[in-house]
Amino acid sequence: MSQERFDKGLAKRRRVLGAEYVDQSMRNADDFTRPLQQLVTEYCWGEIWNREGLSDRDRSVINLAMITALNRPHELRLHVRGAINNGLSVEEIREVLLQTAIYCGVPAAIDAFRQARDVLTEMGELT
Template sequence: MTDNAAPSERYAKGMATRRSVLGDAHVDRASAGATPFDQPFQTLITESAWGTVWSGTHWTKRERSMVTIALLAALGHDDEVAMHVRATVNTGATEEDIREALMHVAVYAGVPAANHAFRIAKLALAERRAGGA
């Protein structure tokens, strides 16, 4: 948000959802790194992705988490795959859920994409188990 504008209701809802999924530390880092150049983008994703899509009531956070991981893996967005795998600690998606989402990626988006995503997920899960960020 800009300094002179009050956050919208959707932004506030999105920020609460974003924090509940990704954790305060991640959101604080992303917010602290925002500049006048990318702040409008941060507002956009907070309002649209988090304030609308992730805050919807038809799917659970667990279901959204599995779909998000599959989509990101299929599109090859490695950093985002790792971030959302780590976030499953907050969404209720299990390691089995992650595996099944990536199995769907193999069939519908290709084995190479799933193979790469499995490596990313294994590393992110191992880091999480070891207490890493």
């Protein structure tokens, strides 16, 4: 493991998803799940999210679409928060999810809208 890449990844992960969530995930890691937390932190966040080719904002747009297509509601909730933290507006998130309705299917988009609405309401972005 590259400690430098892990540390960069941990910092980026905390900034995008929120320190409280990330720190809890790291604390809750056990002997079985710790290697996955390390892998995700080092390579997903430390390597890919820190590349210069796309902004964090652009990466959030891509993630919202892909996670909707994969129908991963837990991850979608995290990345809706991340999208807000990375500067996307509620309207832009809505547009990404509408785009997924056409290309990924209406059922996937309906679930994504439900999850996004709940998170945006929790964050005070919707009333």
